[in-house]
Amino acid sequence: MHDEDAAAPAPEEVIEHESATNDDTDTKEEGTGRHGDPGTRTRGEPAPDYPLPALIADPANEHRADPPPSEAERMLADMVEQLPLGYLFFHEQSLITYPVGSLFLPLCGPIRVAAMLRDIGGNDWSYEVEFLDRDGALRRQLIPAAALQERPRAVAAGLVNSGLRLMTRPAELVRLFQNWQTPERIWTTRRTGWTELVDRTAFVLPSGDVLTHPKTSTSPVRYTGAAPSTRTAGTLAGWQNGIGQLTLGNPSLMIAISAALAAPLLRLAQVDTVGINFYASTSSGKTTAMRAALSCGQDPSRMHRWNATNTAIEILAASAHDGLLVLDEFPATPDRSIVDVIYAIGNGTGRARGTHDITLRDSDRWRLVTLSTSELPIPEHCARGRLAYPEGLAVRLIDVPVRSWAHGAFAELHGHADGHAFAVAVNAAAQENHGHLLEAFVDLVLNGEAALTVALTRILTAFRTRALRALGLEAGTVHGPAMRVLDGIGVMVAAGTLAARAGLVPWPRGAVEAAGLEIARLWHAGRMERTDGPGAAIERLREMIEEGRFVDLDDPVPAADPAAGWMDARWIYIDSAVFADEIACDAAPGRVLDQLLDAKLLVPGGEQRSLQYRMPASVIASRPRVYRFRRERVRQA
Known part of the structure; x- marks a missing residue:
């Protein structure tokens, strides 16, 4: 029996x-x-x-x-x-x-x-x-x-x-x-990052360990999500004396590490997913920067690549909620699916999928910092694959060249013979001591959230002001996409600055902000090279038409939200704020309007010192002022 x-x-x-x-x-x-x-x-x-x-x-x-x-x-x-x-x-x-x-x-x-x-x-x-x-x-x-x-x-x-x-x-x-x-009663969560309880706040680290404030033994919190694969090695002091010292004088390494620390601050800064793609030819040190970033909270040898399936990358993104997602080696000639997955990462949400009983479950959502590497700017890789790369993606994952310093990604070698020897030293230091800095930083945030939020706001505001000045842009004339990029870099700068003030990283006063400004200048210079002339604005206008963003006055149906304006058989009418935010993007709106006027796409309304057109009351009762474009010329340009 x-x-x-x-x-x-x-x-x-x-x-x-x-x-x-x-x-x-x-x-x-x-x-x-x-x-x-x-x-x-x-x-x-x-x-x-x-x-x-x-x-x-x-x-x-x-x-x-x-x-x-x-x-x-x-x-x-x-x-x-x-x-x-x-x-x-x-x-x-x-x-x-x-x-x-x-x-x-x-x-x-x-x-x-x-x-x-x-x-x-x-x-x-x-x-x-x-x-x-x-x-x-x-x-x-x-x-x-x-x-x-x-x-x-x-x-x-x-x-x-x-x-x-x-x-x-x-x-x-x-x-x-x-x-x-x-x-005994235990709370559970399947997500890393922040969790709010009635009596305390908790943060789940990549290791699955849970930090709480205030600390209490009553009804602890346990992580029950995907089995954490990370482990720690060495000590925080070992990391500070190793990688911490090697990052001095190296903007790419300082920003990569600051990016890893920025993820827990996204909630406080009310910033969603941000990301940087470091691009350069092989053996430039960009992957070493990724390993340095990973060493803050996990094993740097466990790096993922872009050649994973979309589903696998979405699972990685969901498991990195309020954390760092690192993807190495963007494909040289990508297919359409890669654009879809960048959309998903940037939007903070995956696709809804069916369960075993054929019902839909809620799609995964996340808020994270992404670091990536490629050999060319991502739009150029997409062009090789004959893929359109929408403007909105370029500000979700910004391209920064890393061959901008004396030794590729490195400006200071700290006595090593060449860039290769220095990269070997950084990688060895990361492997010897890792998994401690992020925990110490999250503990700092948990135990001083109110004061830290005030300091965060001040650092972000100061960085935004200095960055606009450094890029030659006037406050009040730069909208949406450019400000989103500067805010993303600003959160990284704030994280590094707060860690330095607390003695968690051995960086002198002002070093992180200087690194952030340099990263912003490199991004903006590359951006201007790719968006100079009216071509980019025309392409964005076409995308908005394909997305159904305009109310068709000849056949009025609800436009996709948010509506960008109106159109009829001859004209496209665009709201001025939408033009600045979504067409001009980070370029000066006036310069882009002049280019479109020279190309005979923009047709003013005849008012002195204005390129706008006032719509007739017979069409729109409120008679809004808009920019008017020839629909056929936009199609043919």
Whole structure:
């Protein structure tokens, strides 16, 4: 007879209640239950077929120093103390029994409900059980509460498969779990990054470890998402004396590390996903910068590449929520799917997918910092694949050339012979000490969030002002996309500055801001080269038409949200704010308008000192002022 299939015990397996008649008192031993309930065990029960730790001390060893209890001994002691009323545990047989009339019938080997878990919303309850397998080893399993109701046999089978000795029907095991009064409650989250609870704030690190403020032992938080693959090595001091010192004088390394620290600040700065793509030919040091960034919070050897599937990259993005996503080696000739995945990363959301029962689940969402490498600017790679690269993507993942310094990505070699030797030193230092800086920085944020938020705002405002001046742009004339880029770099600068002030990185005052301004200048210079002339503006205008962003006055249907203006058979009418934000982008709107006027695409309304056209009341009652473009010329240009 199989243990797990036993429906009723054989006569010799029945354990009598102590009130049962039996004159041979020498053949009985007491069992233990909750509140010290006694029980008896009939001699002749087969001995357990696996070793068990002693729970009751041997009197012969009474005067010896007791070694600390093992995990298995601790589990047995807790189980005996917590057994529900009416259940007994028999030590020699190592069996939990349950009462049926005057009898105690064998139920299973040692097992206890250690905790009850539920998600932050109070749903998805689970039982965490501990048990000893047939070898006496301590095992743990998480069992969804719903599974106890829907699939009790499957639950029991899973435990038996893991080594639990089961002597009766699965329903009796389920009843034991349901009767267990478990004092411990644990919150669960499947996401890394920030989690808000009623009484505290928590942050899940890439390692799966959870930091909270205020710190409390009441109802802890546990990460139950994808198994973390990261591990730590060395110490924070080792990282500071290694990589921390090597980054001095190297803007690319300082910004890469600041980017890794910026991810936990995105929520406070109210900035969504930001990213930098470092591009240069091979052996330039760009991958070394990626490893330096990864070393802040995880193992730098575990770097992912762009050649993964879209689904795999979306899973990586979701698992890096409020963290760092690093993707190496953008494909030389990408296909359409790569544009889709950049959209997904930048928008902070994946595709909705079907579940096994053909219903849609909510798509994953994320907020993160992305670092990437390629050999050319991403728009040029896309052009090789005959792919349109929408303007909006270019500000979600900005291109920065890393052959801009004396030794490729490096400006200062700190005594090393060449860029290659320096890269080897950085990579070795990252491998020797990693996984500590991010934890220290998050702890800093958790314990001083209010004051830090004020400092963050000040740093962002100051950087934005200085960056506009450095790029030769006037405040008030630069809109949407350019400001989004500067704000993204600004969060990185703020993270590095705050870490330096706290002594977490060995950077002098002003060094991080100088690095951020240099990165901004490199991005803007490359951007101007690619967007000079009206071609880019015309391309963006065509994209907006294809997206249905204009209300067709000849066939009025709702335009895609947000609407950009109107159009009829001859003209396209664009709101001035939309033109500045989405057509001119980071270029001066006046310069782009002059170029479009010279190309005979823009047709003013005849007002002096104005390129705008006022729409007639017969068309739009409010008579808005717009920029008017020849629709056919836009199509042909």
